[in-house]
Amino acid sequence: MTDIFTIAEASALIEQRKLSPVELTRSQLDRIKRLDGELHAFILLTEERALADAKAAEAAIMAGGPKGPLHGIPIAHKDIYCTKGIRTTAHSRVLLDYVPDEDAVTVARLAEAGTVMLGKLATHEFAWGGPSTDLPWPVPRNPWKLDRFTGGSSSGTGVAVAAGLILGGTGSDTGGSIRFPAAFCGISGFKPTYGLCPRTGILPLSYSLDHAGPLAWTTEDCAILLDAMAGYDASDPACADIPKKNYRAALEGGISGLRIGFVRNFHETDMKVSDETHAALKQAAEVFRGLGAEIRDVTLPSAQDWTACGMLIMMSEAYALHEPWLKTRMELYGEFFRDRVLLGGFLRSSDYVEAQRFRRELCAAFARVMQDCDLLLCAVSPGPAPTFEGLTKMISFDPERPSLAYQFNVTGAPALSVRGGFSADGLPVGIQIAGRPFEDELVLRAGHAYERATTWTQRRPVFDGVASVAQAAR
């Protein structure tokens, strides 16, 4: 079997008893073994567990039907998500032998929903240190072009979804780590509102900026995963105790009449972006206009402001977390993460407090813009996936290259990265759609409508000589 399914497609076929979860899982395992030797998306393949999950799912489905759209669906987890009895390393020698006693809450929820766990996925070390070549596992490769960066830190998830190794996966986003791999690997990646998905059992980088969320081929698939992941859990002090929504059900309805703020300053004045990114954003605005939305130009505080605020908070919180290990086992870290996080040790307490005061001001500025907008459209990356050359250890601190992601971590607002087109040499170009906190369904609806109105999701990377999309109505 060489067809690659979306979650929605596979789910429908499983429900119709036209697709066996066991055969689907075997097909994914074969594909992983055939392709991942070059892609390096996985750092641990859990074949026995996957087949056991698949057999259990199939038996349950044959007996009483699927319990939901994720029943029998093969996924994998970013290796900062704790998995009970299964090594969880954060892609670091520091945790080389760490085997958690409990699943992360989101891992348990996805298992309860009936997913099949294929394994643990590569990540930048502790979700910030990459791409690193001095760690026990190789750097993941972009299936669109192997010499191109995958984006991170959810690099393994991005690659695995793009290459059809998994149907969906988990990621985390502290300053773009779901959205960047989604953009560079040409898939959909959703950073939900802060506190929507519990972070319990996910190895932290920055307590007040970390978000858990899904990556998948389509926005619809992200919504299906989010339906399982989201929801209050008292174990996470940041988790929002709000009524649960059905994000997949909320996808339909279109976006006619919605007001979309086009944030031009990020890509027109704050930083230099590629011609393809300019074109993709302009075209996306036209697509949204064609779908009945009103497009209005808006200005947010500069990318430099958001980056300074987010970086100082992240550096302070990450350094505090890692200080004990940096003092006792520094030699186990990879150079990139080690030296980046060490810089946090030179910040003053007043730097952190001032960054958090600035954060409140920036959130107020965002809220003022969102009084007149339902959604935002903006850039997510300066261009298509770059080569590895130039991705230096200290690139995060380059004032010429502020982040285009931090604004939605600092505000905690929901943000989705989807494909906005392709470059002349066939690389995906990402765009970003965002909304007000706890209006995640609106962001997903817009992404879904956009994907339905464009052809970008029909194009897969040609990696092994075969590029195919599952045939409809099999």
Add this chain to the structure above:
Amino acid sequence: MPSAPISREVFASLADSAGLKLSERQIDELHAVFPRIQAMAERVRAGGKRSVAAEPAVIFKPDTK
């Protein structure tokens, strides 16, 4: 008022007082980048004009449950 650049010697002593055992190369590399961090720290300070009433986003709320 922007912070003055930190000399390499002061930077190394900060590492010492933090209990961090850094190599000479690490001190060189981190010290070289540190002005960019200082620039970020200046940016978030709003030129020192922030009102004393401006609360940080992270505040403590006693548990009511």
